[in-house]
Amino acid sequence: MSKADAAAGILWVGATFYALFGGADFGGGVWDLVAGGPERGERPRALIQRSLTPVWEANHVWLIFVLVVLWTAFPEAFSAIFTTLYVPLTLAALGIVLRGSGFAFRKSIEGLQGRRAMGAAFAVSSLVTPFFMGTVVGAIAAGHVPAQGDGDAFSTWLAPLPLLIGAMFVATSAYLAGVFLVGDARRGGDEEMERYFERRALGAGVVAGALAVAGLVALHSEARYVFDRLTSQGLPLVVLSLLCGAALLVVLRRGGRRPLRPLAAAAVVAVIWGWGIAQFPYLLPTSLRIDQAAAPDPTLTIVFIVFAVAAVLVLPSLGLLYTLAQRDLLESEH
Amino acid sequence: MPPLDPLPLAASASNLLAAREQMAFTLGFHIVLSCLGVALPATILVANYIGLKKGDEAAIELAKRWSKAMAVTFAVGAVTGTVLTFEFGLLWPHFEQRFGAAFGVAFAIEGIFFFLEAIFLAVYIYGWKRLSGWAHFWSGVPMFVTGIGGAFAVVAANSWMNQPQGFTLDAAGKVVDVEPLKVLFNPATPYEVPHMILAAYMVVGFLVASIYATGMLKGRRDRLHRLGLLIPLTIGLIATPIQLFVGDTAAREVADHQPAKFAGMECIQETGTDQTEYLGGICTHHGVEGAIGIPGLDSFLVGFSTHTKVTGLNSIPADERPPANTLLHLAFDAMVGIGTGLLALGAWFAFAWWKRRDIPQTPWFLRIVALTGAAAILALWCGWIVTEVGRQPWIVQGYMRTSEAVTEAGGIWFTLALVLLLYATIGTIAILVLRSMSRRWREGGADPEAGAPYAPATEAPS
Secondary structure (H helix, E strand, C coil): CCCHHHHHHHHHHHHHHHHHHHHHHHHHHHHHHHHCCCCCCHHHHHHHHHCCCCCCHHHHHHHHHHHHHHHCCCCCCCCCHHHHHHHHHHHHHHHHHHHHHHHHHHHCCCCCHHHHHHHHHHHHHHHHHHHHHHHHHHHHHHHCCCCCCCCCCCCCCHHHHHHHHHHHHHHHHHHHHHHHHHHHHHHHCCCCHHHHHHHHHHHHHHHHHHHHHHHHHHHHHHCCHHHHHHHCCCHHHHHHHHHHHHHHHHHHHCCCCCCHHHHHHHHHHHHHHHHHHHHHEEECCCCCHHHHHHHHHHHHHHHHHHHHHEEEEEEHHHHHHHHHCCCCCCCCCC | CCCCCCCCHHHHHHHHHHHHHHHHHHHHHHHHHHHHHHHHHHHHHHHHHHHHHHCCCCHHHHHHHHHHHHHHHHHHHHHHHHHHHHHHHCCCCCHHHHHHHHHHHHHHHHHHHHHHHHHHHHHHHCCCCCCCCCCCCHHHHHHHHHHHHHHHHHHHHHHHHHHCCCEEEECCEEEECCCCHHHHHCCCCCHHHHHHHHHHHHHHHHHHHHHHHHHHHHCCCCCHHHHHHHHHHHHHHHHHHHHHHHHHHHHHHHHHHCCCHHHHHHHCCCEEEEEEEEEEEECCCCCEEECCCEHHHHHHHHHCCCCCCCCCCHHHHHHCCCCHHHHHHHHHHHHHHHHHHHHHHHHHHHHHHHHHHHCCHHHHHHHHHHHHHHHHHHHHHHHHHHHHHCCCCCCCCCEEEEHHHCCCCCCCCHHHHHHHHHHHHCCCCCCCCHHHHHHHHHCCCCHHHHHCCCHHHHHHHC
């Protein structure tokens, strides 16, 4: 494996963490959005609020990590992506601002009206942001981003595959959040909320699976290179994802108390790495290879060092944060 | 007065103006919040420490309140900082394309610090209830370290834009080799980094102090307000003299290494010795109008002798001169003026404290302190105008023009309008939220945070 490939691997690790944890936070917002009026939605919203509050900012940093590694290790790819897909990227950035501010404001602003407005900003942007991020990923996978950048501002992402991937991002986020919230409800001994999010995780899982199948069809027609590799080299991971997803659906339907999170996470991680393998050795299929896009060696070395430091310092710290949060030692109210 | 940015009316030139305005606005908004991220943790930890050490409940209460406020400002800071990350690609894609491999290193390091800060900030902010006193205090110490580390990394990147080094270009202008340590520790790092970190401590110190000074002027003279004034004010006043020293050094370094920027901020038209130091005024091609001029002082400040030769704008090629010299000049003067005023305030305070172990008794002291928060933020903005506008027309001094870096994408004026609207709304709501939090604390009423997001407070489960 070359240094450039290793740097691409680091990019994928960051993207994986962001998809799992950042994704689940967006999904929490999606469930908040569809939780109904103030009375009906009170309990699920309280649970979502408690689950997200201590962790969402730390989870969000994975996005910064991905962007920074992308522009440091693969500056040409960064520039090509941003000069082509600036419309969905701008919308995602605005969505991020609305999501974070809305969430921070809604618990502290005075008056029911204000809280509802802030809550709506948080919840709607939690749906919109992953959608646009998904269209970006879909447009890259579909090979719509030319290596020299300046691709068409609209047709590159307003195409079946990017739009399907966008929808899949939303559904997957909701699915992950549903599964995570089942665990949080269990821990709090709230059986009603446990059932509530079980049903929703199940529904989102089915939708995400259906979108994935539709995505495969679109991949077949829009991105033949990626499709061919996904169904050959990437096939074991696709199968693994399907098995984990199916197993989780069975467990959810039976309503048992088995651990759900590892299965849900494995299903998502397998897809992300399947996608990585499918577009290898391209960063932008099929116009820019990883080695062509890579920064000079000393820069890549620094990226490795930074990643090693992250592994030694950030991962244990994140572990501490999650452990404290899971043991209910962190409270948003005091 | 020369016109602002004499741009040809091409589409990319129009983009350049829009992109610069958007960058300036989003950075100006974020930088205030990032100061809070850098320096508020230390301010809170001081209060926390006093509270634990002396069993002072008022100090603990202050630390709690400030950390609740920080939860709001940090969230907004995290997302507005993300916007800046996006803007590197959305507004300046060619800058990243050509130089990302060189200066991206600094941001990669910043990423680690920001990660750790976000994690420990969450542990500290939400750990008040269940973590024991000193364990909780120590869980907050990493915020202080990572705040400084993050500021170092980001400002090192900006320093590199001012004094780039540590990379090799091939014939096509592509970066082919990088020396990361030279990038991080470029000649501007030693003065830009401390200048910004001290600025953060001044902004936070004076901003928090000004809030409690306002409260005291309204007759709230309890121990909580007294401590709420004294802790941050002391931090701000300690930072001020160091800042003036660092800033003075920085100005001399700029005169040496970025003479165009220095000529712009001091409005020097003709290269020569015995340069007059102008305070205020309007820059014209013939010199400064309506200013107070002190003959020879500018040369003296640059080289400790009136015989020091200082470069004027006439020695700089016309297409390499910074735009808007009056703006640069007045921004520089305002920053120095505010810093000097704060130094005088510190001397007054120190004298009163030495005499009577108390703040000066006249209400004028509190009135002035109440204005220092806004003044410190104004000085911060002025400093960044000097740094950033003064570097124009370059984005990487001597290597890449800002006009070469800008995107060709359409709709930048539209996103600028959108961003202005969105940020104005968020800024307003943030202030309203912080004010209402403060009012609730004073009234000791029910904390709406205790309930579900939409439940009316009275029906909220505890």
